[in-house]
Amino acid sequence: MSAPERSASLTRLARLGFGDLAVVADLLDEIKRDGGIEADVLLDGVAEAADPDAALGAVARIARRDPVALRAIAALPQGRRVLWALLGASTGFADFFLRHPEELAPIAGGGVALPSEAEMRASLLESVGAEEGFASDGSESAWVALRVRYRRQLALIAAYDLLHASPVDAVADVAARLADAAGAALEASLAVARTRVSGGAAGAGLFPRDQVAGAHLAIIGMGKTGARELNYVSDVDVIFVAGAAPALIDDIGESRVVDIATRLAVQTMRGISGVEIEPPLWEVDANLRPEGKQGALVRTLDSHLAYYERWAKSWEFQALLKARPIAGDTALGEAYVAAVQPKVWTSAARENFVDSVQRMRERVTEHIPAEDVPYQLKLGPGGIRDIEFTVQLLQLVHGLSDDRIRQRGTLAALDSLVDQGYIGRSDAAVFARDYRVLRLLEHRVQLRHLRRTHLMPSRPEELRVLARATLLADTGEQIWQVWESVKREVREIHVRLFYRPLLSAVAALPAEERALSTEQAHDRLAAIGFRDPAGALRHIAALTSGLSRKATIQRHLMPVMIRWFADGVDPDYGLLAFRRLSERLGDTHWFLRMLRDSSGAAESLTHVLSGSRYAGELMEWIPESAAWLDDSDLVRPRSGVALQEEARAIQTRHATVTDAMRAVRALRRRELLRTAMAALVGTLTIEELAEALTTITDVTIQATLRAVRREVVPPEDDAIDFSVIGMGRFGGRELGFGSDADVLYVYRANGVAPQRAHELATKLVAELRKHSEDHRVPLDLDADLRPEGRNGPIARSLESYAEYYRRWSLSWEAQALLRARGVAGSTKLIGAFMELADEVRYPAAADPQGLREIKRIKARVENERLPQGVDPSRHLKLGPGSLSDVEWLVQLIQLQHAHRVPELRTTSTIGALRAAEAAGLVSTAATERLAEAWRLASRLRSANTLLSGQTSDVLPADRQRLDGIGRLLEYPPRSATQVEEDYFGTTRRARRVFEKLFYG
Missing domain, CATH: 1.20.120.330 (Nucleotidyltransferases  domain 2)
Incomplete structure (x- = not known):
């Protein structure tokens, strides 16, 4: 090569990233001469090398050792990329391929995708000839083969990693595969160990093969291995668990099983990290086991649990957080993890x-x-x-x-x-x-x-x-x-x-507000609205006394939170509820973290607790619900689909109806509380509230019916269909807090003997009502709207309903069916019942006599069903212009016109009212007045229940309670009179519309 040509060549090498250009040129000449690889071909892909000089030096050494193997991988474009990437990033891989140039061929196509866990496990087990848990060879050569094959898998992972367009984004996948490779290596080494321990290698300490096969050893990955976050070269932390079938333990004794498992563990570790011809892979570290280095290498599951129950330190539970079975007996490994997990997740409750x-x-x-x-x-x-x-x-x-x-x-x-x-x-x-x-x-x-x-x-x-x-x-x-x-x-x-800091709002408090004498605090509490300042002081003292971290944080929180409580409806109850909630949560630090770091959540909590006994009492039983206030998405009713999925999961997890219903009741209470909190923080309209409460009730009844049917109906009678039909406000999807759920029960025998079908249906009803009872938030399944009322059978067959409605039904029963809606059970039966109901509730021509009877009944209801001594104008359900006026008027219109106006065929009161307006049956002004009265009465009814925790249909006369209801409806403080005036004015206007349209 001439001087100018050599100069141009060196310039090109410099542009490619090489440093020692003269040495590089000589090496390229040597590789071309001895290896038969042209420089231009070889240098294609050099851009992938992090250290081109080191990579080329490694290539030259491999060429001297095995030029054929080098030519084979260099002939492939992807092979050259892999070669440069690995050798340019790792002198370790350079040494490996120098020792084993034959391993270049299997990695030539690497870098495109990561090897899967199954592929790696199969490859490593194949390297030792493993079958049924035993290797074909128990000698040191099996360990050498395993280590070589492992490094092949490591090279494939590294090739993918190094050639990835964004390696920082590939970290999680790479680390997971490294952990999978470690588990596969341990599995293969365990197979060799079984062979050695059962006689495959002299001097290994022999046990009969059947005993070795019967002795179970689970290898639990800890730390990064358990978390699938392993490094390329890292200690692999493990715990060994021994076990065996009861028959083997009875035969040879537990101590011998542990001896076998211990020998297996020792040999497994030696296969990975012992000194052999091929260097060790990594250190197998079993020091996270009970008692550390001083403890037994292998223990039974019961022995592990006994230690964790009595002697384990907090750091040991932290280490167990990532525990995962990675090799050996999977069932035993899963049992170990399942047994220790509850201890892990309760360890935070430990002192300090x-x-x-x-x-x-x-x-x-x-x-x-x-x-x-x-x-x-x-x-x-x-x-x-x-x-x-x-x-x-x-x-x-x-x-x-x-x-x-x-x-x-x-x-x-x-x-x-x-x-x-x-x-x-x-x-x-x-x-x-x-x-x-x-x-x-x-x-x-x-x-x-x-x-x-x-x-x-x-x-x-x-x-x-x-x-x-x-x-x-x-x-x-x-x-x-x-x-x-x-x-x-x-x-x-x-x-x-x-080291969580305190709330910024607390830090900003003036110094004079952070410390008050008892007398000053008493006077301040009375001045800002606490009716029992002495009681409030006792609650504050209970929350803030002591030297604990919790008490310290509470002392900083209290000045701010007291002011927020004082702005609420009932400061005294709010503070009491907060104390109870704090005590229920104990030292659960997420609660204080939320209060410190999210002033919005803390303020919302004071608003909820001081504004609603209903929510406060539920929060005492579901204290973790306080965390919802830190995330607006969590203080929104969950979708019916999500609740259904959870309810169905409950059924699969619990074998008995009692256990299932305990979980369903918990679900219902939790979602009622979520909905109440959403209503209290002002994120729900009355329609959204009604929809949410109805959905919760739907899911509860559906889950309950599935659970009781599984217990009540034997397989031979499974053909029977049974359904629950929602009626009244439940059927209309218009429930409020504290509303009953009006229902009908219908069944179809489908070949089951009629008497037997009736008995099963009656029993289903009884069990449904029994298991739906909840003393904390009652759910009353009221079937009084059934044919013949309380005197009629609790459940009827579809045919019996059809016969009754054809021959004997009264006008009020057709009216009641206007809000009939399938809720639970057989969808085909629901469809058939709805077809029957449509014939009754949407007649081609309304019966004038029946309409007159409905008007007569309405007048009688107003006179006879009002509780004695109650001012009719304050009754939110039966009073003039209230819920019943609007609902009865809408239902009368539906009976008269739904046959010819399909849009009226809805169970929704407001929906039907809007349809009547669109059809020209009710004026826009009348519609707005009726809708306004219905919404206001519904909101007041739910607010009354939220405030007091008790269901009531009467607008209270007590000024303080009425003011509290107004506050929940976003009136300013001291608006009791305004609430009354708004309600009375709204219902007067609605009553005038009602009388004109209903009786006119």
Whole structure:
């Protein structure tokens, strides 16, 4: 080559990223001469190399060892990309392929996709010839084969990682596959161990093969392995659990089973990390086991549980958070995890739990050598551990009552913490991004030499290689800036979340308001609206006395919250309810975290508790509901689909109707409370409220019917159809708080003997009513609207309904059917009943006599059904211009015109009223007056129940209570008179419309 040609060639090599150009040129010549690979071909793909010089040196060494293997992979475009990427990022892989050049061929097509867990497990088991849990060979050569095959899988993972367009986004998938590979390696090593322990290798300590096969060993992955967040080269933390079938234990004894399992564990660990011809893979660390290094390597499940019950420390439960079966006996592993999980998620209730976790994190930092602190990716301030400890602490504290955040993985846990409102979205987004960046840096520094390390490189040339390998920067200086920036962000969020600050509103309080004498506090409480200031002082003292962290936070919260309580409807009850709620939640720190970090949630809580005994009493039984106030989406009624899915899941989880109904009642109470809170914080219209309450009742009845049918109806009678029909305001989807659920029960024998079908239907009704009872929030299934009223059978066959309505039904029964709606049970039977109901409620021509009878009944109801001594004008249901006036008028119009006006065929009062307006049957002005009265009466009725916790249809005369109702309807304070005037005026106008249209 001439001098100008060589100069041009060197210039090109420099542009490709090479450093020592003369050496590189000589190596390319050598590879072409001895390996038969043209430089232009070989250099295609060099852009993938983080360190082109090191990669080319490795290629040259492999060419000297096995040029045929090198030519085979270099002949493929993807093979060249994989080769340059692996050798340019990892001297460890360079050494591996130098030892085993034959392993180049299997990875030539890598980088496109990650190998699956199943593929890796099958490959590693195949490498040791495993069948039915035993390897074909128990000698050291099996371990060598396993290690070589594992590194092949590792190379495939690394190729995907290094060739990914955005490796920071691939971190989670790569870490998961690394954990899967570790589990597969342990499974294969366990197969070798079984062969060795059962006689496959001399001197291994032999047991009969059938005993080895019968002895169960579960390998539990801990830490990053359990969370599927493993590094390329990291200790794999495990716990070993022994077990066996009862017959084997009876035969050889539990101690021998443990002996076998212990020998298996020792040999499994040796296969992974013992000294052999092929270097170890990683350290198998079993020091997280009970009693650590001093404890038995292998224990039975019962022995583990006994230890955790009596002696385990808080950090051990934190470690168990990520426990996952990764190899060995799956059933035993799952049983172990299932048994320890409840202990994990109750560990936060231990005394000083949070302080102990905080102190443990501080000790980790304190033990880092001073010279390593600036470089520590994992343990140092702003490193990986800051994120992991923060997330785990929040999980353990809030996971005590919220199973939605019980995740093993850090990123998955962050997502769930955000979803449930425990971490702000912006903080979590920064945490998640920085966690991926830190893990990517950690991966690359470990790939460099396939060696366990968590330190950023210090040499400029190594930083440059790291920048190229991560695609996070172009130069070493830039990658160091990325590292410093991430550290600052992580540390700032960690300190803020791990050591939660107080509410900004509390911090802004003037100093003179933070400390008052008892006399001053008494006078201040009386002045701002507390009727019993002495009682309020006792509640405040109970909340703030002591030296605990909780009491300290409460002392800072109280000045702000007392002012909010005083702005509420009933400050005294609100403070009492808050004290009860705080005591129920105990040391559950999410509650105080919410109050400190979200002044909106704290203010909403005071509004709810001081405004509603109904909600306050339910919150005492469902204290975790306070967290909903920190997320507006949670203080919205859930959809019927979501509730149905949960109700059906309950049925699959619980075998008996008693257990199922206990869960269904809990679901109903929780959703009633959610709806009440939504109404109290002003996010629901009266229509949305009615819809939500009706949906909750629908789902409750449906779930109850499914549960009782499973117990009542035997398989031989399963052909019987049974349905529940909603009537009245329930059928109209117009329930309020405290409303009864009017229903009819219908069945169809479908070949079951008639008498038997009636008996089963009657029993279904009895069980349905029995199991739907709830003393906290009663659900009265009222069947008085059935044919013949209380004197008629509780359930009828479809044919019996048809016969009755054809021969004997009265006008009021046709009127009642106007709001009939299928609720639960057989959809075909519901459809058939609705067809029958349509014939009765939508007659081709209304019977004049029947219409006159309805008007007569209405007048009688007004005179006879009003409670004695009640002012009719204050009755929200039966009084003039109230609910019944509007509903009866609408129903009269439906009976007269629904046959020819299909839009009137609805169970909704307001819907039918609007349809009548559209059809020209009611004027727009009349419609607005009737709708306004109906809505106001409905709102007042529900507000009355929310305020007092008791159902009442009478607008109270007590000024204080009436003012409270007005406040719930968003009137200003001291608006009792205005509430009365608005109601009386609205109902007077509606009554005039009613009398004109109903009796006219």
